[in-house]
Amino acid sequence: MATLIAPSHHSRVEDAEALRNAFKGWGADDKAIIAILGHRNVHQRQEIRKAYEEIYQEDLIKRLESEISGDFERAMYRWMLQPADRDAVLVNVAIKNGTKDYHVIAEIACVLSAEELLAVRRAYHRRYKCSLEEDVAANTTGNLRQLLVGLVTSYRYEGDEINVKFSQTEANVLHESVKEKKGNSEEVIRILTTRSKTQLVATFNRYRDEHGISISKKLLDQTSDDFHKVLHTAIRCINDHKKYYEKVLRNAVKKFGTDEDGLSRVIVTRAEKDLKDIKELYYKRNSVHLEDEVSKETSGDYKKFLLTLLGK
Amino acid sequence: MATLIAPSHHSRVEDAEALRNAFKGWGADDKAIIAILGHRNVHQRQEIRKAYEEIYQEDLIKRLESEISGDFERAMYRWMLQPADRDAVLVNVAIKNGTKDYHVIAEIACVLSAEELLAVRRAYHRRYKCSLEEDVAANTTGNLRQLLVGLVTSYRYEGDEINVKFSQTEANVLHESVKEKKGNSEEVIRILTTRSKTQLVATFNRYRDEHGISISKKLLDQTSDDFHKVLHTAIRCINDHKKYYEKVLRNAVKKFGTDEDGLSRVIVTRAEKDLKDIKELYYKRNSVHLEDEVSKETSGDYKKFLLTLLGK
Structure with missing residues (x-):
């Protein structure tokens, strides 16, 4: 189950106008931004982005990037993209940033359904003007390349037959x-x-x-x-991808200095899907609530945003 | 350009009835079958199949298989399937028949567009309850496996940028x-x-x-x-897939005993796409018309059917 709390009805135009107001003056009203975008589902966010573009002839995501910064900006950026676009960005960053975050690529390739993975590959074409497997293959070698390329190009059968x-x-x-x-x-x-x-x-x-x-x-x-x-x-x-995500979160908050990339990635990616189940697993395994750990390890608007997505 | 000659209007019900009549009595009226199905495009053939099923509670393809035989039956069977289904069957036969027709797999993977290849992979799931790459990988090893699996799982970028x-x-x-x-x-x-x-x-x-x-x-x-x-x-x-197909046809008719599988495959697969261009290349390269070669090398209903698809 999801943790995101979104209203069943909202006005895309009113939301766009409220965001515009939040951008006014020196320094954005981050609280207002979180109050709106932290409570809208993927469809509603796309509608707000469209309305904002229509009214103000400006891309909402670009404006957000110029108004907010740091971990909060990065998390919000990923939150505002369509899921397939977001995953394409995550794969691209994992390949190209030199930190060799190959596990992020494996995670996306193995958690998504066959059709969801295809959607990411389509988004990758549109965004980077080449294929996802092309970038993965060009930046790896040997059996690591074979494994990663095999995972991202798979279109697995999804019937429940077992041999x-x-x-x-x-x-x-x-x-x-x-x-x-x-x-x-x-x-x-x-x-x-x-x-x-x-x-x-x-x-x-x-x-x-x-x-x-x-x-x-x-x-x-x-x-x-x-x-x-x-x-x-x-x-x-x-x-068991939920158990896997629990571990990613555990490692992220326990790490010296906190792994914000891992923390944001799991919360942003799963808030509309199964973050509630992952939270429960977290409590079972660690005898402490994930929200409390996040509260302790993060601060400011970034913290507010994550806690909002966690359903606090 | 295509060679198939199909009317812009046809009655799916009349076609189904005419086919039913062709099946009556001892031995089917092959001429009538060819006159109808050899002049219908992919959409029209699916409509006829649906109408036939509705009226007679019987699958037209199964009935055709029981009424006709040999090379004619095999070519008609491939012609009656949706393109993605047909290609899924071709790949499956190429993997499993022991003759190691790996070139057929490479051909399908490399000639189709990214989305067409995906459609074949979807059709493979439906038909064989496993993934296409699963069967290819399980029946090959080493660098041949790597190459074939890489080709069938590719989702190539289709922009015209060149680096x-x-x-x-x-x-x-x-x-x-x-x-x-x-x-x-x-x-x-x-x-x-x-x-x-x-x-x-x-x-x-x-x-x-x-x-x-x-x-x-x-x-x-x-x-x-x-x-x-x-x-x-x-x-x-x-x-240059047209030049490639020209060569497949050339080898098919020049082979001792004729390679009916290759001949049928190219004609059935390309009749609605670019068989006219391939025919012209054939004439340029061999100074003899493809139809004349086909006439010489085949016989009976099979010959009639191929010549019909060739636009004769």
């Missing part, structure tokens, strides 16, 4: 490969990038039954290189 | 790889499977300028293994 024989043989293939660090990555890549998620979960379950430990835990022993890190992320996202 | 620097460096990469048979296939696969077709054509042109020979001709010296054969097909289809 028990495959899950058995492929659990073995995964085991053999994980055992020795330099195992057969080719077959691991084939399995991870082409099988349906339902089939893969059956394979991961089979692995756990046979070896008494989950494959993602087993992989933790050897996630030293980028390939294994991406593999680990992909498996976690396919297996 | 001159890339075309230069990547023409060199291709040259280095082609020089030594066991060259760096990883980079060749990246280039061929992710760059836009416009960019690739610029790269191939650059190659020709630098080396005085086209890369596809150069590759001919070493198309002994499946990987190089698929590479050759992909390059030819991206460079």
